[in-house]
Amino acid sequence: MSTQRPARTYAVRTLGCQMNAHDSERIAGLLEAAGYRPAPPGPHTGPDGEATSLPQADVVVLNTCAVRENAATRLYGNLGQLAQAKQTNPNMQIAVGGCLAQLDRHKIIERAPWVDVVFGTHTMAALPALLTRAAHNQQAQIEIAEALTVFPSTLPTKRESVYAAWVSISVGCDNTCTFCIVPTLRGKERDRHPDEIIAEIQALVSEGAIEITLLGQNVNTYGRDLASKTGFADLLRRAGAVPGIQRVRFTSPHPAAFTDDVIAAMAEVPTVMPQLHMPLQSGSDRILRAMRRSYRRDRFMGILDRVRQAIPDAAISTDVIVGFPGESESDFAETLDVVRQARFASAFTFQYSPRPGTPAADLPDQVPPEVMTQRYSRLVELQESISEQENQAQIGKVVEVIVSDAPGRKDAATKRLSGRAEDGRLVHIAIPPADAVPQLPIPRPGDMVKVEVTASAPHHLIADSALTGGVFEVTPTAAGEAWARYRFR
Numbered sequence: 001m002s003t004q005r006p007a008r009t010y011a012v013r014t015l016g017c018q019m020n021a022h023d024s025e026r027i028a029g030l031l032e033a034a035g036y037r038p039a040p041p042g043p044h045t046g047p048d049g050e051a052t053s054l055p056q057a058d059v060v061v062l063n064t065c066a067v068r069e070n071a072a073t074r075l076y077g078n079l080g081q082l083a084q085a086k087q088t089n090p091n092m093q094i095a096v097g098g099c100l101a102q103l104d105r106h107k108i109i110e111r112a113p114w115v116d117v118v119f120g121t122h123t124m125a126a127l128p129a130l131l132t133r134a135a136h137n138q139q140a141q142i143e144i145a146e147a148l149t150v151f152p153s154t155l156p157t158k159r160e161s162v163y164a165a166w167v168s169i170s171v172g173c174d175n176t177c178t179f180c181i182v183p184t185l186r187g188k189e190r191d192r193h194p195d196e197i198i199a200e201i202q203a204l205v206s207e208g209a210i211e212i213t214l215l216g217q218n219v220n221t222y223g224r225d226l227a228s229k230t231g232f233a234d235l236l237r238r239a240g241a242v243p244g245i246q247r248v249r250f251t252s253p254h255p256a257a258f259t260d261d262v263i264a265a266m267a268e269v270p271t272v273m274p275q276l277h278m279p280l281q282s283g284s285d286r287i288l289r290a291m292r293r294s295y296r297r298d299r300f301m302g303i304l305d306r307v308r309q310a311i312p313d314a315a316i317s318t319d320v321i322v323g324f325p326g327e328s329e330s331d332f333a334e335t336l337d338v339v340r341q342a343r344f345a346s347a348f349t350f351q352y353s354p355r356p357g358t359p360a361a362d363l364p365d366q367v368p369p370e371v372m373t374q375r376y377s378r379l380v381e382l383q384e385s386i387s388e389q390e391n392q393a394q395i396g397k398v399v400e401v402i403v404s405d406a407p408g409r410k411d412a413a414t415k416r417l418s419g420r421a422e423d424g425r426l427v428h429i430a431i432p433p434a435d436a437v438p439q440l441p442i443p444r445p446g447d448m449v450k451v452e453v454t455a456s457a458p459h460h461l462i463a464d465s466a467l468t469g470g471v472f473e474v475t476p477t478a479a480g481e482a483w484a485r486y487r488f489r
């Protein structure tokens with residue numbers, strides 16, 4: 001009889017942005033490399049089987065964000081739930097990492113003394129050792145470093161998707177936007193060597209990935225740290241030429257540093273997708289100045305014009321903050337005007353909320369909440385109508401979608417699978433009944449499907465062409481193969 005103890009289980013909950021989600025993959029990879037196993041989902045699950053409550057794991061890691069609104073409220077809410085779980089499982093350990101951990105370090109242990117480990121954005125690699133030390137010493141461990149010593153991309157990773165992967169090209173930011181805490185928490189920009197990035201992409205392709213998203217706080221300043229002026233455009237070209245890569249995306253570029261060589265690379269490299277997410281933040285030059293965003297409205301609109309000239313089908317999306325301190329009705333009207341002219345495919349809209357430790361938090365003239373809410377509704381209403389019209393204009397087009405759903409998760413009523421088109425739009429695809437077209441392969445996650453858009457809504461497209469004998473071409477991919485191998489092994 002084996003006397004081996006079962007491996008301890010872990011769960012990671014991400015409370016933040018894409019950068020955090022990518023860091024969570026690394027946290028999972030680190031824990032698995034240290035012998036932990038993923039915990040089964042929590043007792044409550046949503047319609048697609050995703051966990052809606054904290055799972056019962058031996059180690060729960062909360063990967064926090066200080067950029068998103070209500071981050072602290074969400075963190076302490078989660079910690080409250082975990083305090084109860086820990087009473088029933090005293091061997092459970094709780095770790096808090098990410099930007100808010102970096103910012104609040106000691107406060108977290110003061111407010112939630114049942115937390116075992118607090119680690120910062122630069123000390124992720126130490127997590128398994130910190131958990132062991134906390135258990136051994138029976139004392140909370142706090143490890144925060146102000147600067148990066150190990151580039152996070154060199155850490156083990158457990159990726160969420162078989163066909164798509166994030167590739168971190170830089171960390172940190174040299175800008176000083178007055179509403180943002182990132183430069184304080186993630187430090188100055190540090191760029192990875194391009195050869196290292198390309199080697200990571202090649203390794204991802206060998207594991208089945210066909211789509212990569214280059215990730216950085218300001219992807220297009222990439223190369224500055226390496227004394228290269230065309231660093232990002234060159235990197236896009238090299239990434240797009242890696243054999244086996246079908247799609248390259250990137251997020252997010254900064255308008256001040258957006259150069260025409262990047263537009264040329266986007267237009268000329270067939271694997272670089274016709275999609276651009278570029279934060280506007282405000283349409284008022286006065287507010288942009290107060291935000292310390294070093295571009296103005298005309299420059300922003302000029303970039304959009306040049307991108308659309310070079311890549312007519314590009315779907316352009318943005319971020320907008322409403323109610324920055326001092327924003328007047330006429331400043332807001334300028335934002336609405338830019339949004340009207342820019343015709344974004346979609347926009348992430350935020351109501352300004354002060355982040356402690358940022359210059360804007362102490363500015364006088366904070367916009368009253370009722371004014372902010374009213375402006376926010378007007379902006380959302382405008383953008384929704386534009387998104388709806390822009391999506392309607394897609395009807396009749398043939399798009400190529402990489403399927404992200406597993407066949408078992410299709411909607412039983414409509415038999416639709418979902419995925420992203422080349423321009424990043426979400427597409428729901430009807431698949432024909434098996435008896436109607438028995439020889440037709442059912443696309444697997446990672447396979448590509450050509451379909452015609454038949455209907456639209458503000459946030460997605462419907463492609464039901466297969467039901468009427470229209471376009472429906474499935475291209476099996478290495479990613480689909482990898483998914484099938486993984487599923488059936």
Ligand code: SF4
Pocket residue numbers: 173174175176177180181182183217218254
């Ligand atoms: S560019 Fe501005 S908003 Fe973006 S990470 Fe840097 S400081 Fe923050």
